Amino acid sequence: MVAAIKAxxxxxxxxxxxxxxxxxxxVPEGTIFALxxxxxxxxxxxxxxxxxxxxxxxxxxxxAGHDLAENPDGVRAAIGVTGQFxxxxxxxxxxxxxxxxxxxxxxxKVEGRRRADALLARFDLEEAAGKLAATYSGGMRRRLDLAxxxxxxxxxxxxxxxxxxLDPRSxxxxxxIIRELVAGGVTVFLTxxxxxxxxxxxxxxxxxxxxRLVAQGSAAxxxxxxxxxxxxxxxxxxxxxxxxxGLFADAARDEESGTxxxxxxxxxxxxxxxxxxxxxxxLRPEGLEIHTPDLDDVFLALTGPAPKGTGR
Amino acid sequence: xxxxxYAVTDSATMLRRNLRHALRYPSLTLSTSGMPIIFLLxxxxxFGGELGAGLPEGVGYVDYVVPGILLMxxxxxxxxxxxxxxxxxxxxxxxxFRTMAISPSALLTGHVLGSVVQAVLNLLIVIGVALLIGFRxxxxxxxxxxxxxxxxxxxxxxxxVSVALGVISKNPEAASNVVLPFQLLPxxxxxxxxxxxxxxxxxxxxxxxxxxxxxxxxxxxxTGGPIGNDGIIAVAWCLGITLAGYLWARRVYNRPR
Numbered sequence: 001m002v003a004a005i006k007a008x009x010x011x012x013x014x015x016x017x018x019x020x021x022x023x024x025x026x027v028p029e030g031t032i033f034a035l036x037x038x039x040x041x042x043x044x045x046x047x048x049x050x051x052x053x054x055x056x057x058x059x060x061x062x063x064a065g066h067d068l069a070e071n072p073d074g075v076r077a078a079i080g081v082t083g084q085f086x087x088x089x090x091x092x093x094x095x096x097x098x099x100x101x102x103x104x105x106x107x108x109k110v111e112g113r114r115r116a117d118a119l120l121a122r123f124d125l126e127e128a129a130g131k132l133a134a135t136y137s138g139g140m141r142r143r144l145d146l147a148x149x150x151x152x153x154x155x156x157x158x159x160x161x162x163x164x165x166l167d168p169r170s171x172x173x174x175x176x177i178i179r180e181l182v183a184g185g186v187t188v189f190l191t192x193x194x195x196x197x198x199x200x201x202x203x204x205x206x207x208x209x210x211x212r213l214v215a216q217g218s219a220a221x222x223x224x225x226x227x228x229x230x231x232x233x234x235x236x237x238x239x240x241x242x243x244x245x246g247l248f249a250d251a252a253r254d255e256e257s258g259t260x261x262x263x264x265x266x267x268x269x270x271x272x273x274x275x276x277x278x279x280x281x282x283l284r285p286e287g288l289e290i291h292t293p294d295l296d297d298v299f300l301a302l303t304g305p306a307p308k309g310t311g312r
Numbered sequence: 313x314x315x316x317x318y319a320v321t322d323s324a325t326m327l328r329r330n331l332r333h334a335l336r337y338p339s340l341t342l343s344t345s346g347m348p349i350i351f352l353l354x355x356x357x358x359f360g361g362e363l364g365a366g367l368p369e370g371v372g373y374v375d376y377v378v379p380g381i382l383l384m385x386x387x388x389x390x391x392x393x394x395x396x397x398x399x400x401x402x403x404x405x406x407x408x409f410r411t412m413a414i415s416p417s418a419l420l421t422g423h424v425l426g427s428v429v430q431a432v433l434n435l436l437i438v439i440g441v442a443l444l445i446g447f448r449x450x451x452x453x454x455x456x457x458x459x460x461x462x463x464x465x466x467x468x469x470x471x472x473v474s475v476a477l478g479v480i481s482k483n484p485e486a487a488s489n490v491v492l493p494f495q496l497l498p499x500x501x502x503x504x505x506x507x508x509x510x511x512x513x514x515x516x517x518x519x520x521x522x523x524x525x526x527x528x529x530x531x532x533x534x535t536g537g538p539i540g541n542d543g544i545i546a547v548a549w550c551l552g553i554t555l556a557g558y559l560w561a562r563r564v565y566n567r568p569r
Binding site: 074076105148152 | 318322325332336410411413
């Protein structure tokens, strides 16, 4: 696959504060990549570097085939950025904001208006199109902000914490929009501190902590990296419970509830083998539950407490 | 298209944005001419009788004071410009512009041109008020054109400096505070009274500060007095300040962060 974003060894410090400590990123075209990390991990700095706003102290990056250092304007022409804080012009209406973007992309009057109106319709902003952006709600501002980013039809879109501060409904709407974008072939690089969001959206997740990537992979791959997956078997009959405990020597017993916790990640072959063993011994558990570690487990296992002298 | 035509197109886009803001809040633009008008009325009707007595024979106080008031008007929009630039930068929209493939100084140029358009409007208003209260310039079309050119040059100079100050200010309030002194500078000159009445140190400053030759030139053009070298010096000051302000603004706006 062609890389939409490829970065190696990105480093950045502010004064003696090391913010990014040599990170490598690889994002294939047409996928969603989530940079996950707690506040102050360096997510925003990574986005600022990749979007030409901040110069890295060391490292290289190519975005949509353009070298970040040698051809920043080539990068700029290929990307769209929605920052953490909304970058809309409060003193213009929603429609005027979009037309301003169209003019800055030098689209011409007719095409610019066409795209502005299409985006207003797509982002459910038609009714508010003639109102000043200053009067918009948080969710509407985010939608307008993203619509402005899309005016230039970017190939690579950066979203810095796109749903921070949004209510659950607006968050769902934003997720749908992001999925639609990728279905249309663009690449999305997003940062988030919500595990759920990375889990929902991303093909690949990188966990950033104190300026270092501490893990990278799909949500499933990351979850497999932390122990804690198990299958829970509940028995009503104490005799059966005892027999089952004899069968699964590595299981943890919970006498009170009559529950056995059999370690395992709960994939189909493992589950089938377990059921076969139960059948072979003529055991009928009353209930069976699979516990897969969620990203919260991953996150807590991978991200440590803050050492001194890093941040942002 | 070439880089130059991109710069022109993008600056025009930013100018339209600026003028749209101005049209949306017309009171902000118009109130800019309020201070010079208040000074004009105050000095003509309250202090003018006494101050006019110190003037050479045959010079009316209105005619004496209006040129300086016009220069104050040219600089009156500077605070607004600095605040607008600083607000853009602190509000995050500039980060959006910076991630787009647009001409790097287009935003600044758009603000400056917008400020000049608004300054011309304010100058016309103040000239109108001056004519109403008895300002009777001796200038012909040529002198008016030269006077207009000088006022526009001065506006450009002050605006570029205030753009740079707006860029380096941490917040709009700070931007407003650092620019204010520029507006008071014309007062410390021969705007309201001839410098001959001032103590030596003040008088020295009043005669050599940049606004002094500008006031003398404008006064000469509009009321027919002698200009001498002051015309050249005034234009040189304007061009020099414009160039310095432009380079400074560009530098602080484009510096890596």
